[in-house]
């Protein structure tokens with residue numbers, strides 16, 4: 145079999161006990177052999193400022209390079225005030241610049257949102273998709289993944305406790321693997 149596709153995973157929470165970080169790790173463990181999920185750290189990224197485009201901070205350059213190397217991107221995010229957490233939007237903005245050199249261009253992507261609440265981060269998921277359309281990221285449309293009740297999602301080892309959710313997420317990743325293959329750079 146050929147090498148697995150390199151999937152950069154961006155988590156929209158810096159919290160130590162983040163449910164979305166746990167979910168990202170659980171997804172990495174569930175991924176089919178065609179995908180290798182790698183969680184990309186966002187906490188070192190200073191706030192985007194267009195004045196710095198001519199002489200960008202080293203961590204912006206390293207982040208842009210990491211995204212450029214990836215075959216695909218997977219966003220795993222909470223919802224903050226019905227939208228995308230600032231840490232994730234900041235990473236998206238940094239990756240999108242300098243103008244005309246976006247690191248995101250054409251990378252196949254997918255969005256998983258998770259919340260302890262009942263609507264599973266639907267608002268963040270769709271606000272995020274709005275940016276991804278502009279950035280020319282072909283985003284997996286179906287299945288959609290709004291993970292509600294995320295505070296009750298995990299077993300003691302960090303796996304997905306509920307069998308039907310585990311099955312759904314495995315299927316989601318298999319569908320995403322097909323999407324990545326179909327849309328990967330030739």
Ligand SMILES: Cc1cc2nc3c(=O)[nH]c(=O)nc-3n(C[C@H](O)[C@H](O)[C@H](O)COP(=O)(O)O)c2cc1C
Pocket residue numbers: 157158159161162163164165222223224225226227258259260261262264265
């Ligand atoms: C600033 C802030 C805004 C929030 N807004 C929402 C919201 O709009 N919808 C929602 O379902 N949960 C909201 N929450 C609760 C988060 O879903 C919850 O804190 C979740 O655990 C955060 O994700 P994490 O565990 O990955 O850090 C908010 C939390 C914070 C701190």
